Amino acid sequence: MGAQEQVKAARVLVVGGGVAGVEIASALGKLGDPHIASVTLVDADSAHVWKPMLHTIAAGTRDLAQQQTTYLAQAADANFAYQPGAMSALDRESKEIILDPIVSMDGRQVVPARRISYDKLIIAVGSGANDFGTPGVLEHCFMIDSRRKADDFNSEIRLRMLRGMTGGETLQVAIVGAGATGVELAAELVQLSESAEAYGALGKAAKFQIVLIEAGARILPSFPEEISVATQKRLETLGVKVLVNRRVQAARADSLVLDGEELVPAGLSVWAAGVKAPDFLSTLGLPTNRGNQLIVNDDLQTADPHIYAVGDCASYTLPGETHPLPPTAQVAHQQARYLIELLPKVLSSPHPYTGKGFAYRDFGALVSLSNYDAYGSLGKFGLFNGGVIRGRLAMLSHIWLYRSHQARLYGFWRGGLLWLVDLMNSRLRPTIRLD
Template sequence: MKSIDHQVVIVGGGAGGLELAARLGRKFGPRHVVLIDRSDAHIWKPSLHEVAAGTLDIHREGLSYFMLAKDCGFTFVLGEVEAVDSKARQVQIKPVYADTGEEIFSSRTLPYHTLVMSVGSKSNFFGTPGAAEHAIALDSTAEAERFRLKLLHLLVAANRRKADDPSLQLNIGIVGGGATGVELAAELLEALDDAVFYGLNQLDPKRDIRIVLLEGADRILSALPPKMSAAAQRLLEDRGVTVRTSVRVAAVGEHELTDAEGRSYPVDLCVWAAGIKAPAWLRDLGLETNRVNQLVVDRYLRTTDPDIYAIGDCAQAPWQGQEGALPARAQVAHQQVGYLIDVLDARIRGAEDRPAKGFRFRDYGSLVSVGHSRGVGSLMGVLSGKSWFVEGLLARWMYMSLHLMHHFAVLGPVRTATLAIGRLLTKRGAPRVKLH
């Protein structure tokens, strides 16, 4: 197939999908590369816990997809995929409506030659009664912002009532001790101190606000080395977070959590961060999926349709050299993008589309933020193969560098440096926590 005809359509503008669109767009241009996303702005998903705590403002940090498309050379289509016709090689896109109900874009059909699914994941409630109704899952900027506003309203109300009720206590429950739950707990500690600093001074966060983190496994961060788990738990508990492991939440009520042993935990605000699954509509594509709706791909990242690929959290990819599938981590998606660039380059140019070797993931370790000046991490020595443990400010700086590396991959060095300096200067004139 001639390159002048070949169109790559990428569904999902998360970290992996956007990076793939940007890198391909700079190489081949908007005629060959199309990105579809239901949102008009991109924010790095690992930073959603900061949005939820109010320490990061989505209106300042978000990057417009229309701007990115112009700068990086791809075509952006705003909308949500409704169906995929693999025989006709077409994507059906739902209409887009304004908040007023007015239709902005009508339903559209978009042709493709190669389709890449990168739609990420959402929280898995595992059928827990009341979880969908009463818990907030940090799946999107909208949900993170909903949590932030609810937290702010609770804080204002508690601050007002504290004078009349000195025993008043605000309870925040976090279900799930993975990276999201741990990072949110730590970020909330920072945000609560800042809220008191800006006027909610009837509250003492250490005495009046209780954060409880419930984890079903025998340790938090169970997918990471035990040393990381122990260090993260120590840092959280030293700052007043109650951590309970080997606790399986059986029900979520409006004001309490109940575990499988019948124990009750009072909550005024609950976050669910206990597992993930891919969007349910992926099951309707006629492709092989697993029990959590992920598209099953081979070692070349192809689904059961050779013209459809899948990367990131929505894909179950084999872990070559290890048992089982690759974990849902940002660095997996980043490396999959690097692999697919060569594959799609060949397809666009009309060359052989399958490389000699399949995708092989290289684990460089993990970093977890435990506050603005703290972090824990395990790094894989590239040359020695040994694992190195890092903690404290160094780990925090290294964690922050991951966000810059994502921007670097999308925007390039000059734009990334300009953006970083601009944000640094903006923060000097902005409150430490968003209060509106």
């Protein structure tokens, strides 16, 4: 019997169904590789939404039901297993993860705590908003860093619109953090306000006053300054009030306290300033940074060679660089592609296998201001040497990123059909969520 035939098929466990996790589970499941005994995806939620789209779900300018990918259906299509649950601990000696009990809304324990075994573990649990210990944020601010939280915010803003429709109140929404998420949410809320005018009395309820607050010297700090300046001007023409160099000291039920004790009235506050990986990662006995990210090597391995980490929950610094890669969907996708190619080679080798090392290509960044405008910075590679795009080209580029993600999950033809269905629905259904 040859050495190749002596390699035991492995159980691959992927924890986290975000951009990286669901792409890895889908691709490895479809491979049908004889060295992979099974692929299992674990996630506390029941469905996946492309994270750069969460602000549209929060504003209600996109229909959640149309944009989500349910894990059970995807698992059946892509030949992997799905297990619901939130990972809370790790038993490296027995190669098992521990999942928290699943509890119903009324407090009943539906599923007890349980363990799932693995031979290779991929942690892709993403990140959440970082409140930096600011008093009152957890109690009084919404966050839109997950499908459920985005939907919760949308439910609340529709209730406030109903109150405004009957009581004539004007709702002020304060958004803390002017990165891509905060900026794009502000634009989507403007779009919500304008679209609501087509629905009679509802339009009167959607006259929001939107305040965008940034602690740094400019909005979109990771983008070229040219884009920051142009985006701020465009937001201000849309009626958004932009405050820079202003740090939030505390959050209250009806306002935010800025440095200097200035109060910013806010019927709804959204916290979109900074991200961090889940706290439990720092308890696993593996090296992490201050943001709870697992530190990985050139093959995206943690200190344990059987455990990999990708996406927002992983910290990887390119050779020759001083700062780790940013927590973006672009990075998560490229890391997913690397592991999809690497793992079959690792599992088929009778000896420890080292890959060529993860190489990141910066394709630039895009920010979309709903239907009003879009801006993009080009990466520095090949024929490109930086530069800026805006308008229709940037909008199409932003759309293409999402449609490419869908094609990777569903395949080219089915992904194309979903695009067609979205185009048809945009003509036939209400432009905002009204239920």
